[in-house]
Structures are given as C-alpha cells and as structure tokens.
Amino acid sequence: MDLSDCAKFANENPVTYIATMDGDQPRVRAFLMWFADETGFYYHTGTPKSVCQQLLKNPKVELCFYAPAEDGGTMMRVAGEVEFLDDAALRERLVKERPWLLQIVSGADDPGLAVFRVAHGEAYLWTMEYNMREAEAPRVRF
Numbered sequence: 510m511d512l513s514d515c516a517k518f519a520n521e522n523p524v525t526y527i528a529t530m531d532g533d534q535p536r537v538r539a540f541l542m543w544f545a546d547e548t549g550f551y552y553h554t555g556t557p558k559s560v561c562q563q564l565l566k567n568p569k570v571e572l573c574f575y576a577p578a579e580d581g582g583t584m585m586r587v588a589g590e591v592e593f594l595d596d597a598a599l600r601e602r603l604v605k606e607r608p609w610l611l612q613i614v615s616g617a618d619d620p621g622l623a624v625f626r627v628a629h630g631e632a633y634l635w636t637m638e639y640n641m642r643e644a645e646a647p648r649v650r651f
Contacts, residue, residue, distance in 0.1 A: 512651045515632045516545035518585050519574050525552075526573040529563040536563060542574075543603065549628035549651075550587065553603055555613065556623050564591045564625065572627060581637040589630020599624055 519525070523542040528535055538560060543551040550572060554561050564570070572587040600617035603624060604610050614622045633646040 510634065510647060510649055512547055512632075512649055515585060515587070515649055515651070516547065516550075518576070518583075518634070519545040519550055519587075522574045522576045522585075524574070525550075526575075527552075527560070528571045528573070529560060530567050530569070531559070531563050536560070543607070549592075549626035551624070551626045553607075553610075553622060553624045556621050561623050565593070568592070570627060581640075584635040585632060586635065587627060587630055587632040589627040591625045592628055594624045594626060596624070 519542055525540045525542045526537050527540050528537045530536070536559075540552055540554075543553060545551065568591040570589065570591055572585075572589075574585040574587075576583045597617065600622065603622075604614075604617045610622070629651060632649045632651065635643060635646055639646045
C-alpha cells in the first residue's frame with residue numbers, strides 16, 4: 510500500500526470524520542472531502558466556524574474514512590497536520606466544482622472560505638483482520 514492507494518480509498522469513500530481538539534476536549538464531525546491525490550487530502554470550511562478556529566490553534570488532526578461491509582468493512586485512519594492554502598487557482602477550482610458554495614460565500618476570493626489539506630502524516634487501513642492488533646496494521650508515511 511502507498512499514498513496513491515490511500516488517495517483512491519479516500520476518493521471512493523469521501524465522507525470523512527475529522528477529529529480536532531478544542532482545548533482539552535476532542536471534537537469530531539463529518540466532512541465531505543473535496544479530493545485526494547499525491548499531494549494530500551483536501552477540504553474546505555468557513556473561517557467563522559469553530560472547526561476552523563480549532564484547526565488554526567492546533568493543526569493536528571485525525572481523519573477517518575469508512576467503507577462499510579458485512580464483514581465489518583474497511584476503515585482508513587490518517588493522522589497528520591492541516592495546512593491552510595491561499596492559492597487563487599485552487600479556490601477557483603473549488604467554487605467551479607462545488608457551485609453550491611456560492612450560496613454561502615460571495616466567490617473564490619471570499620475571506621470566509623478556507624481551503625486546507627493534510628499533506629504529511631501517516632495512514633493505515635483497518636479491517637477485522639487487525640481487530641485487537643491495530644498496531645500491526647501496515648503504515649503509509651507521506
């Protein structure tokens with residue numbers, strides 16, 4: 510398994526549970542990942558939202574993707590740090606690919622729109638094969 514396999518799994522299962530820290534309180538919520546490729550896992554949010562403030566204060570996150578199945582399914586966990594991106598072309602692509610955002614923000618240059626990615630970290634797949642042996646699951650560092 511390598512990063513391209515992780516990106517493929519994420520793109521096929523884009524609903525992501527993202528865990529952040531709010532002081533000493535963990536917070537988790539579902540996000541719809543924008544896309545993943547060899548440069549990382551990409552997301553967006555609103556700058557006024559508490560999740561954005563949590564990520565700015567502590568960029569360490571864990572992402573969890575899940576593909577359900579009768580045998581317990583497959584989960585991919587990704588630990589890393591968020592990088593906020595100020596890239597005009599990327600923001601233009603975002604509002605083009607997700608035009609519904611224009612109901613929330615005025616455009617790609619709206620300061621209320623934040624684009625972020627996890628570009629470095631560690632990922633692994635979990636299945637029932639690794640139940641009770643999670644530490645033995647092969648890791649992908651990226």
